[in-house]
Amino acid sequence: MYLVHARLRAAPPHELPDDLREAVRAGLDPADQVEHLAVHPQRAGHFTLGFYLLDDSLEAAERHAESVCRRLLGTRVLPAARLLDVGVPLMPLSLSDTGTG
Template identity: 40%
Template sequence: MYLVHAELRRTDNAPLPSDAVRLILDSRGPDEGVEHVVVHAGTEDGGPLVGLFVVASGVEEAERVATRVCLRALDDQPELAGFALTGCAVRLVPGFFDLQFRQEPGGQDMPGPS
């Protein structure tokens, strides 16, 4: 499962609907793997940040699914008409990878040959 962050930008002064999570979940397809959605009121530029938890075979697939679901929600849900998608990506967690590199010989994040 991947946590994909979707950044939204307001195109007008519309407030984020209180049922934004439901609106986005209602926009997912039955086989798209979106399990859970969370919404945070604002990012640095003032737009909402949406977290989509996506079951996928890899990061790129998870990002594609999250992008597709968000765009569908923005297009199909009239309550979200005042928003645009500005980015959709899995965020790297540097501390996690730094720890892996320190624990594995040679800086590998996968075991070397036996």
């Protein structure tokens, strides 16, 4: 399973609906194959969608999340926004070190 973040910026006036999380979850289709979704509103109209996806590779998961995001934007489930980037968040080496070496 991969966690993929899609970062977006809402169009001016940069107001995100209070029910953004519920709206996005309701807009997901079973065909999207999203195992879990997290929504993180941020400053000045920026927000991140965290998709948990079962895919064969990191690259496939990133393409999958971008596709779902673009569908949600196209069907106006999401507020008018620009997709800034899509990618697997990187973990600092200090956190990924298991100490077994």
